[in-house]
Amino acid sequence: MFDRKAIKxxxxxxxxxxxxMSVAVAFVMGLFVSGTAGVTFNSRTTFNGTTTEVTVxxxxxxxxxxxxxxxxIVIGGLATIGIIAFVAxxxxxxxxxxGGRRFFRKxxxxxxxxxxxxxxxxxxYGHVVVTMLLRDVFVMLWSLLFVIPGVMxxxxxxxxxxxxxxxxxxxxxxxxxxxxxxxxxxRWQTFVMDLSFLGWMILGTITFNLGxxxxxxxxxxxxxxxxxxxxxxxx
Numbered sequence: 001m002f003d004r005k006a007i008k009x010x011x012x013x014x015x016x017x018x019x020x021m022s023v024a025v026a027f028v029m030g031l032f033v034s035g036t037a038g039v040t041f042n043s044r045t046t047f048n049g050t051t052t053e054v055t056v057x058x059x060x061x062x063x064x065x066x067x068x069x070x071x072x073i074v075i076g077g078l079a080t081i082g083i084i085a086f087v088a089x090x091x092x093x094x095x096x097x098x099g100g101r102r103f104f105r106k107x108x109x110x111x112x113x114x115x116x117x118x119x120x121x122x123x124x125y126g127h128v129v130v131t132m133l134l135r136d137v138f139v140m141l142w143s144l145l146f147v148i149p150g151v152m153x154x155x156x157x158x159x160x161x162x163x164x165x166x167x168x169x170x171x172x173x174x175x176x177x178x179x180x181x182x183x184x185x186x187r188w189q190t191f192v193m194d195l196s197f198l199g200w201m202i203l204g205t206i207t208f209n210l211g212x213x214x215x216x217x218x219x220x221x222x223x224x225x226x227x228x229x230x231x232x233x234x235x
Contacts, residue, residue, distance in 0.1 A: 002186060002230050004193045010108070011223030017111035022104070022218040024115055029100035030217055032093045094132035095121040101161040104225035124168050131164045131172040138176065155187040156180045162228045182231040190227065194220075 015022040062070065099121025107113040121128060135157045143150025159179040163170065170178070183190070197220050204212030 002189060002227070004189065004196065007193070007226045007230060008196070008219075008223045011221075011226045012219055014108050014111055014226070015104075015218045015222035018107050018113060019218075021113065021115050022107065022222060023214055025100050025103045025118055026218040026221050027213055028118065029097060029221065030213075032096045033100070090129060090133050090136070094136070095125065095128050097121070098128050098132065098161045098164060100221065101225065101228075102165045104221045105162055105166070105228060107222065108225045108229055120165060127168065127172070128164055131160060131175050134172050135160045135176060152187060155190055156183050158183060158190065158224075159228050159231065162225070162232075166232075178235070182228075182235050186231060193223070193227070 096118065099118035102120045103113055103115070103117040106117055139150055139154045139157060142153040157176055157179050159182050160175055163175045163178055167175065167178075197216060200216040200219065201212065204210070204216045
């Protein structure tokens, strides 16, 4: 058990003392870790200032061979996009997450922490990539059983991004095991702490995400770092 209110208050105080750096780091983390990218297509294509209407004859039929070829192209395209997204997440987004967590962990004790601390996520790069990849793989495998086991495992591994930098020599599987040990008995309370930010997240949404950028996201990240320090001291 931990004092959720005290942890949130410490997190709020830490990020407010280094406000703009905290906002910037949380924003970058949001772009790469939680952000989504979409591609939009329509039937109007413009080339050199000339707009061309693209139409499809509704009576056109495809042969079985054409249908199979089209399906193969679509499936292949989706698979390629999925592979690229997975590689980008593993090689770029995960180290950025580790660097962002490192910033907020340091900022909890030194409210003059610079933005450059995020680059620490790319130090000891192979170790960071492998450890975070294992975290993702295990969460994914547990999610295949059902949603709830996946969520529980995600909470068990919540402290991995902090541990991998605080313990640079730790083996990847040991980092996962240590996070699980730290979170034992605290997963539900951590979930409740996350829910306590729901009001702020709703407010952020109705302000066109400005509230999340300039308050909720850095606040939540700072509180999460305080939670890590709290559980680390108990481990």
